[in-house]
Amino acid sequence: MTFLLDSGPRMRRDEFRLLRDLVNQRSGMFFDDSSFFVFERRLRERAKALGVGDFTSYYQHLRFHPRGAEEIEEAIDALVTNETYFFREEYQLRAFGEDILPRLHEQAARGNRKRLVIWSAGCSTGEEVYTLAILVLRSRLFDGWDVRVFGNDISKRVLGIARRGVYPRHSFRAMPPLYDEYFEPDPSQPGGSRRVVDRVRALCQFGHFNLLERERASILGRVDAIFCRNVLIYFDPTSRRGVIDSFYDRLQPGGYLMLGHSESLLNLSTAFELAHLASDMVYRRPVASHSLLPPRREGVR
Ligand SMILES: C[S@@+](CC[C@H](N)C(=O)[O-])C[C@H]1O[C@@H](n2cnc3c(N)ncnc32)[C@H](O)[C@@H]1O
Known part of the structure; x- marks a missing residue:
């Protein structure tokens, strides 16, 4: 042999x-x-x-x-492992669309704020970012608001693909047909590739930065929800803890953190509370909470 x-x-x-x-x-x-x-x-x-x-x-x-x-x-x-696809972990996205977005709408409106910022941390080729933007659009709750869905990654290569917004057939393997209207055929690519339509792309932005660089995340200002799924499972516990603390500081009080289905904050942070929603349990920064960072660093915007 x-x-x-x-x-x-x-x-x-x-x-x-x-x-x-x-x-x-x-x-x-x-x-x-x-x-x-x-x-x-x-x-x-x-x-x-x-x-x-x-x-x-x-x-x-x-x-x-x-x-x-x-x-x-x-x-x-x-x-790195770059595996991702549209509408990954459907039950969590259902919780986002049906429970979290209405709550965020109410919280922001109460503070007279017509701005919604969602962060996909470790977004890979961008399918998660566009999925979240589609759910925001579909909710119709934020029409006329300043909406931004931001994705970052440590890899410039995957961000190039994300910015282009053109995806092969297998990226759509978990997407219900209901969302077809947010994509158009891309004749320049063989094999059924599709492109994200402009009204979705208009909400999305991508940036190249490392999640360990806490100060870099401050360019996002305060965010309403963070998705960091299937990223921290590859990290050592100390790095994981540091990133979770920086998420806490980026979140608006009352903002939500969504991890992958096999991930939890056990042994990582006690600062978040658990919110029990109809179809999922997610982490939330308590409404009455203070920054974990010293005031000097918190001032960076
Ligand atoms: C498996 S993908 C997850 C994609 C998406 N969140 C999902 O669940 O479908 C993990 C991504 O995390 C990125 N990543 C790993 N370490 C990172 C770091 N320190 N800063 C930013 N991104 C990182 C990788 O480049 C990779 O694209």
């Missing part, structure tokens, strides 16, 4: 530990020992692209080369 081995350098365990700690420090993502082979295979492509003969040289390039920072972005990009 013949085994086809990937060409390129092989990674030693000590090189794995150095590289995975660097990736962890820069992105929050943590690769445990069981991820060794995936980690090696994905970074081997980067080492080959750069023409370095072993992973010690690759590590040194990342740390000390004038273009090391650029290559760290490439390495992180090669390692």
